[in-house]
Amino acid sequence: MTQATSPIGAMRSVLYMPGDKERALQKIPGLAADVVVLDLEDAVAPEKKAEARERIVQTLAEPANAARALVVRTNGVDTPEFAADLQAVARARPAAVLIPKYETLEALQALRDGLRAAGAPGLPVWAMVETPLGIADIARLADANQAPGEAYPLTTLVIGTNDIARLTGTRMDDGRRHMLAWLSTVLIHAKARGLRVLDGVYNDFSDAEGFAREAAQARAMGFDGKTLIHPAQIAPAHVAFAPTPEERAWAEKVVQAFALPENQGSGAIKLDGGMVELLHLEIARRWLAAA
């Protein structure tokens, strides 16, 4: 299995900004989010869509924003807004394009055809999994990179818990326990295809404790990062997706143990009364690099 190519590095914090909100867009250079998603979909009222497209093109052209990975979320491929969104994407040249409510391979094909027709250069595709059909059919939907050298490879799946709740009646409270099976299903299909996978947003941006709990849950589940709605969530997301002090201490011990002369050439060794193998060395090195 190969990792789908993505030029975007860390994705611990992926902050949405409404495409029409000038005050928010102006903050991009000063915010530490790994990625910013400029939204044309649900955060933008119908009468503001055209203005949002222009603002997004300007935002991508702004030299002060060049260091940030900027992604554009379009409206759905079956909406009247989509064709104009593609023109804006072709002009803006973001780091990736994100489509909402990914439910069929035909929708992805429509996006790829549309991008080609709009003259957009090859770019990674992100897709939101946020509908019952999208979740139920995720095995097929995640398997979307059949053609070698695809100019618009699917690289990243993004969970949309608000739409999942809206369309299923499932509650988001209580540690999201009624949704966890669906989130894990999407996650394992992403991992099986070398795709990256981002958790949904935490709406109550004033609730720092609740956010920290949910972000820690997302990391423990194996998500690559969390999507965010407010700048106040960026630093806590970075804390949640960093190894804990205990994990760092363990990782250092593992690396040191495998470096001992008596452990050279061993695949499994004893450490603190337990076993660690070379696969744990790999995890330890990954954590230390992330730290």
Ligand SMILES: CC(C)(COP(=O)(O)OP(=O)(O)OC[C@H]1O[C@@H](n2cnc3c(N)ncnc32)[C@H](O)[C@@H]1OP(=O)(O)O)[C@@H](O)C(=O)NCCC(=O)NCCSC(=O)C[C@H](O)C(=O)O
């Ligand atoms: C939710 C908000 C509308 C709240 O905004 P506001 O009332 O301005 O809050 P604050 O007064 O606390 O803001 C303080 C300053 O921070 C700036 N700000 C706020 N949010 C952002 C942001 N996302 N990016 C950049 N800057 C931001 C404000 O402008 C204030 O600055 P200043 O005016 O100079 O004082 C707002 O947070 C917001 O719009 N958030 C993003 C909403 C969004 O994009 N939603 C769509 C994505 S979520 C989704 O759809 C998930 C998925 O599809 C699903 O189904 O679950």
Ligand SMILES: [Mg+2]
């Ligand atoms: Mg949504």
